[in-house]
Amino acid sequence: SQQGEEDPQALSIQEGENATMNCSYKTSINNLQWYRQNSGRGLVHLILIRSNEREKHSGRLRVTLDTSKKSSSLLITASRAADTASYFCATVPYGNNRLAFGKGNQVVVIP
Amino acid sequence: DGGITQSPKYLFRKEGQNVTLSCEQNLNHDAMYWYRQDPGQGLRLIYYSQIVNDFQKGDIAEGYSVSREKKESFPLTVTSAQKNPTAFYLCASIAHPGQGNEKLFFGSGTQLSVL
Numbered sequence: 001s002q003q004g005e006e007d008p009q010a011l012s013i014q015e016g017e018n019a020t021m022n023c024s025y026k027t028s029i030n031n032l033q034w035y036r037q038n039s040g041r042g043l044v045h046l047i048l049i050r051s052n053e054r055e056k057h058s059g060r061l062r063v064t065l066d067t068s069k070k071s072s073s074l075l076i077t078a079s080r081a082a083d084t085a086s087y088f089c090a091t092v093p094y095g096n097n098r099l100a101f102g103k104g105n106q107v108v109v110i111p
Numbered sequence: 112d113g114g115i116t117q118s119p120k121y122l123f124r125k126e127g128q129n130v131t132l133s134c135e136q137n138l139n140h141d142a143m144y145w146y147r148q149d150p151g152q153g154l155r156l157i158y159y160s161q162i163v164n165d166f167q168k169g170d171i172a173e174g175y176s177v178s179r180e181k182k183e184s185f186p187l188t189v190t191s192a193q194k195n196p197t198a199f200y201l202c203a204s205i206a207h208p209g210q211g212n213e214k215l216f217f218g219s220g221t222q223l224s225v226l
Contacts, residue, residue, distance in 0.1 A: 033214065042115075042201055042217030043154075088153060090215075097142070097161070097208040098169070099215060101153040 012108045019076040021105040023089035024069075030092040032065055033099070034074050037086045046074075046087075081111045113138045117202050117218035123226050124189065124196060132187045132221045134202035142208040143185035144215070147171060148199040157200075160185055161208055189223060197224050 013019050025032070031050045035043040049056045049065045049072065056063045062075040076083055086106045090099040115136045124130045136143065142161045146154040156169030160179040174193025179185055189196045199222050203215040 031213070035215075040199075040220070040222075042117075042219045043203075043215070044217070045214045048214060092213050097205075097213060098156060098159065099213060101146075101155075103151070103153040 009103070010106045010108075012110065013079055015079060015081055015109055015111050017079055019079050019083070019107050019109070021074045021087055021089075021107070023072045023074070023102055025072075025089075025091045025100075026070065027091075028094045029067075030094055030096075032063075032072050033090045033092070034061075034063060034072075035088045035090060035101075037088065037104070039085075043088065076107075079107075079109045081109050083107060084109045115202055115204055115216055115218035117200075117221050119221060120219070122221055122223045124223060125226050127191045129188055129190050130223070132189070132200055132202075132223070134185045134187065134218060135183055136185075136202075136204045136216075136218075137183060138204060138206070138216060139182070140204035140206045140216070141182075142205040143179070144203045144205075145169075145175070145177065145185070145187045146201045146203065148201060148220075154201065157187065199223075 086104040144159040145157040158177040160166035202218040
């Protein structure tokens with residue numbers, strides 16, 4: 001069943017600006033992951049944050065996790081036109097190997 | 112290069128026809144998954160398999176069937192019982208499920224449409 005819910009659903013920004021997306025979930029999790037999907041392609045794993053971590057960085061990506069609020073955010077700094085894609089959060093609930101995906105955030109970076 | 116190969120890229124189904132989507136991986140991953148994606152929606156799990164000769168239903172298994180006779184292969188059959196099959200189908204794999212590092216590797220997808 002779907003658990004992650006991203007907000008906002010669509011985002012349009014100028015190149016060089018930062019893009020922030022949020023994700024909320026309902027149950028206790030083992031870890032939370034963010035994926036990227038270019039139009040008509042498969043998803044690509046971006047970053048995984050475990051339930052005992054609060055913040056993680058990977059290049060221009062910064063992910064935060066607040067387990068008390070059951071929410072996560074993905075920040076893309078200094079966005080580029082090539083960052084145009086849909087971004088999905090996915091959670092791995094405790095005692096379960098099945099990832100539950102949100103509906104995704106469509107991000108358009110205008111050159 | 113290691114990866115997941117899905118074929119065909121595009122597939123058309125006639126009324127009452129069964130069609131099979133192929134998924135092959137050379138990553139030596141234990142677990143394989145099939146997801147369905149509708150426009151503007153997230154991914155919904157159809158079936159998954161954690162070991163050879165074993166598989167479990169996901170959230171929307173009705174009208175679909177799978178097999179896992181080899182570790183590398185996890186074909187999905189969309190049967191005539193699936194009344195709304197038009198969607199983008201994604202196959203994925205995980206190296207070792209249940210170890211707290213469940214990163215999915217995805218194929219490039221198959222777009223299935225009804226004629």
